[in-house]
Amino acid sequence: MDVLLPIARQQKAQAMTERLEGTFRLNLQPHHAIWMLLIFVFTVGAAQAQAPRELISPIDALVKWMPFILWGQEGTLNGFALNLMISFFAMLFGTIAGVTLGLMQISLLLPVRKGSWFVTQFFRNSPWLVLLFTIMLLFPFEIELGNMIIPVPDWMKAVIGFALPVMANISEVVRGAVRSLPTGQWESAESLAFSRRQTLWMIILPQCFKRMIPPWINWYCILAMATPLASIMGVEESVSYTAQAMNAEGDRPELLPVFYLFLLLIFFVYTYPIARWSIRLEKKFVVKT
């Protein structure tokens, strides 16, 4: 069984990182991209051949609706652009809240530590869809402040709904990164008369920062791919727009694989470079212990 050893080692190393970060890694390789393209080309070809001659062909239909799926009506940012917007803002808010929560998790005060641990675990282990539903149904569509009416559009509610699980996972990333440093760092800082705050800000966190970047990017990719969940709540993003575009073309069965694979492709094209970049950063930042 000697041949299995390198694989076993590799699996073990991967399992260790994943345990530390509390998540799986998007391990996208160049051959994945080739497979994706092949599947797309073959499916489109098959659908094209199947389509009745007298109707608009699936490819022409896709080209016609592409701008609509990518950004919606002219001058609006819906469709895929809205998926990106939701992912940016959810990541921004999720990161700010997550770093705060993560630092609370390593606090010396027991109630703070326990409380933040509970919040982290609660949001980390709740299904994303449940959180999204709760937030979207809980928040009003507009807030009245005296005479002022502040509208809360659906996509903004989706941002909050997605920011919560991101927050909890980033919190774990921060905690994991701090834990991953050898205790010697704390001890030597203490022997040099650094206060706890100084140790944390000047010694520990700068070293953690590098380690947190790859899992942080990884979480961004997962979040970006999760944003179509919002289509269930009627947010005008790419998946709901794709369904509407297909309906406008008469819901023909041969359009389904072409349109949905196109969606898969644009998400892949967006996520792939980011995932590859995160793998490169990880190799660069690897810390020898």
Place this chain on the structure above:
Amino acid sequence: MKSKKTAILAGVTAALAFGVVATLADQAYAKNDRFKKVLDRGELIVGVKADYKPWGFRDSSGKIVGMEVDMANDVAKALGVKLKLIPVQSSNRMQFLQQGKIDLMIATMSDKANRRKVVGITDPNYYTSGTNVLAKKGVVKNWDDLKGKPVCGKQGAFYNKQVTSRYGAKIVAFVGNAEAKQALRDGKCVAWVYDDSSIMADLASGQYNDYEMPMKTEDDTPWGLAVPLDEKDGIWGNFMSGITYNWHRTGRLIELEKKWGIQPTAYLQTMKKKFEAYQPK
């Protein structure tokens, strides 16, 4: 750190409580507040379908168009305000109306007693749909022609049972409508039985040019447009009742039906005749 967290928690709780209060306040509106709000705002917000051709769907520029959109336009014009459309789904259309996110809902909704308890469906109904079949031109003429013949249907659809018990058709059931329609194209059955509004949508799509909907529609279910429940007996509900009456009387809906390539519905003809009978000659 702890006090900071408590402060954040308190803030969040307050925001949530505020949200709940805001929602409750919305529901407790007195009858005519919605109507007044529409006029103050200068904009009417209507929930329509964006995935139900030809009632509400997207044109290639992404704009929502269709028969129900034209109706919404008529309402906005009558009020002298701008129109804003919000795409709704069957699963959220009544909630949107309850929350106050939309002022009016025209979204292919069947009028059911339990729905009348949730939203203010106004009378008279603007449309009906029922059981009919899609068949190749000239193959069948009336319901009795189906006797003993294979008819395609969707598994579990209640139309299947009716054509079997009433007209003795042999149902060939498929998992979905796409499969059933494909079987019809392949000649595995003489007709496909389903809801006439859905069949009309197929006919309008241009994929079924050699096909027709030959029968007289049975088991008509009325469609209802709706205003918020507590506005139903106020200005807003009565306004919508009035505009629907005029749509029927002037034949506006029949005209729209024609515009969107929908086969004439017997209900609209009947209503037009009925209301016209009261007019002085």
